[in-house]
Amino acid sequence: MRYLSTRGDATPRQFCDILLEGLAPDGGLYLPAHYPQISAARLAALRQTYAREGYAALAFEILSLYIDDIPADDLRAICAKTYTAEVFGSPAIVPVRPLEGVLHIEALSNGPTLAFKDMAMQLLGHLFEYELARRGEQLNILGATSGDTGSAAEYAMRGKKGVRVFMTSPHGRMSPFQQAQMFSLQDENIHNIAIEGVFDDCQDIVKAVSNDLEFKRRYKIGTVNSINWARLLAQVVYYFAGYFQATSSEGEKVSFTVPSGNFGNICAGHVARMMGLPIAKLVVATNENDVLDEFFRTGIYRVRGSSDTHETSSPSMDISKASNFERFVFDLLGHDAAAGAATRALFGDALARQGFFDLSADPRFQDAASRYGFASGKSTHADRLATIQDCWQRLGQMIDTHTADGVQVARAHLGTEPMVVLETALPIKFAATIEEALGRAPERPPQFNGIEDLPKRVQVMPADAQQVKDYIARHCA
Numbered sequence: 299m300r301y302l303s304t305r306g307d308a309t310p311r312q313f314c315d316i317l318l319e320g321l322a323p324d325g326g327l328y329l330p331a332h333y334p335q336i337s338a339a340r341l342a343a344l345r346q347t348y349a350r351e352g353y354a355a356l357a358f359e360i361l362s363l364y365i366d367d368i369p370a371d372d373l374r375a376i377c378a379k380t381y382t383a384e385v386f387g388s389p390a391i392v393p394v395r396p397l398e399g400v401l402h403i404e405a406l407s408n409g410p411t412l413a414f415k416d417m418a419m420q421l422l423g424h425l426f427e428y429e430l431a432r433r434g435e436q437l438n439i440l441g442a443t444s445g446d447t448g449s450a451a452e453y454a455m456r457g458k459k460g461v462r463v464f465m466t467s468p469h470g471r472m473s474p475f476q477q478a479q480m481f482s483l484q485d486e487n488i489h490n491i492a493i494e495g496v497f498d499d500c501q502d503i504v505k506a507v508s509n510d511l512e513f514k515r516r517y518k519i520g521t522v523n524s525i526n527w528a529r530l531l532a533q534v535v536y537y538f539a540g541y542f543q544a545t546s547s548e549g550e551k552v553s554f555t556v557p558s559g560n561f562g563n564i565c566a567g568h569v570a571r572m573m574g575l576p577i578a579k580l581v582v583a584t585n586e587n588d589v590l591d592e593f594f595r596t597g598i599y600r601v602r603g604s605s606d607t608h609e610t611s612s613p614s615m616d617i618s619k620a621s622n623f624e625r626f627v628f629d630l631l632g633h634d635a636a637a638g639a640a641t642r643a644l645f646g647d648a649l650a651r652q653g654f655f656d657l658s659a660d661p662r663f664q665d666a667a668s669r670y671g672f673a674s675g676k677s678t679h680a681d682r683l684a685t686i687q688d689c690w691q692r693l694g695q696m697i698d699t700h701t702a703d704g705v706q707v708a709r710a711h712l713g714t715e716p717m718v719v720l721e722t723a724l725p726i727k728f729a730a731t732i733e734e735a736l737g738r739a740p741e742r743p744p745q746f747n748g749i750e751d752l753p754k755r756v757q758v759m760p761a762d763a764q765q766v767k768d769y770i771a772r773h774c775a
């Protein structure tokens with residue numbers, strides 16, 4: 299498989315060439331040159347693979363369609379190491395359970411940090427270790443987090459050879475549970491840096507350090523953000539696993555509703571659908587930060603400033619722009635050289651110049667719902683509380699705030715086919731809002747009992763890029 303950039307750069311690249319990279323050199327995102335097609339017969343065979351051999355075997359089958367520069371036996375071993383019942387809590391890895399009527403929930407958050415980012419990040423940890431060893435190289439991952447991404451990255455990279463993690467977070471601003479999850483890690487290669495500032499300060503520091511090209515090269519600085527193709531690819535697998543659990547034969551269709559922020563999760567659903575997985579609708583659920591809902595309703599994509607970005611009770615969806623959205627637009631415009639030029643004009647020019655672009659008059663946008671299955675909706679704090687209450691009091695299921703946004707929006711898009719809402723985190727991660735809704739604390743998985751009392755490994759620092767650089771330099775000797 300060859301990979302190309304959404305902004306037109308078509309230098310031939312293979313999977314491992316882009317594995318350790320962020321953006322393409324022209325500022326675009328990487329996508330495969332084409333989407334391999336899964337026939338009905340192949341889909342039936344994959345159903346058997348999942349049923350008989352499990353999720354890791356299914357993951358290998360999907361990944362090997364996109365990865366031809368890792369020997370098959372090695373890739374199979376990486377999948378087997380990653381997707382175990384010990385790490386993900388059950389042999390199904392992503393069990394689907396009924397909620398009510400056609401509504402189902404697919405549990406993606408039983409990994410080490412109790413959020414769906416583990417699904418991809420755990421694989422990335424093994425892929426990075428493998429590829430760095432093969433090249434005899436080292437990588438220092440620098441990131442900024444307000445919660446889920448940073449902890450998923452740390453739990454994926456802990457103890458991995460050739461990798462160090464330097465994760466900045468706003469000092470005192472994450473939930474006590476999230477702080478305990480990250481700061482209790484005692485692994486030598488994991489460095490927590492608490493910045494005296496807000497999340498934007500952390501992001502600015504990461505940008506400043508990455509823009510110092512000499513420093514970046516010398517200290518082999520890399521990232522693991524959500525635009526990484528390998529992360530997206532790993533997520534494609536659970537759309538297949540969800541489909542198999544919600545149906546009994548290949549003639550049936552399924553819809554998915556996805557609590558969305560950076561459009562990474564649902565973009566993986568789009569890829570699965572492009573491969574031929576029988577998905578009826580892909581419903582984008584947003585919170586008050588409704589950049590994506592606005593686009594799918596109106597054709598206008600308008601990024602927000604930080605004063606327009608709301609702090610909500612589903613904080614992992616609090617985004618001002620959706621960094622993976624460019625991938626879908628490239629497909630919408632044709633997934634070819636002309637689409638590359640058009641995508642560059644929209645994301646490289648129009649957005650930079652005026653902060654929005656408008657596809658409302660473009661027939662390809664007007665066809666987006668029928669051709670690609672997309673629909674969307676938005677949920678607010680009040681909706682979230684009401685949905686959490688309803689699911690608990692009437693249906694006996696406790697769901698987290700992000701999943702509640704999904705259930706709320708899914709209910710407006712029900713048909714006759716199963717509607718699978720992706721559960722992106724467990725309630726314990728957002729305990730304050732659960733207590734507000736239910737007047738009781740969420741259950742805590744036993745392995746997390748008492749983590750707030752464990753010794754913490756964290757360095758507090760002012761919001762100063764130079765001090766972060768000095769810290770990295772001291773710890774890379």
Ligand SMILES: *Cc1c(COP(=O)(O)O)cnc(C)c1O
Pocket residue numbers: 413414415446447524557558559560561562563564614615700722723
């Ligand atoms: C990251 C995250 C999301 C948003 O996923 P995207 O891939 O950015 O759309 C939703 N819910 C939770 C709990 C998350 O951690």
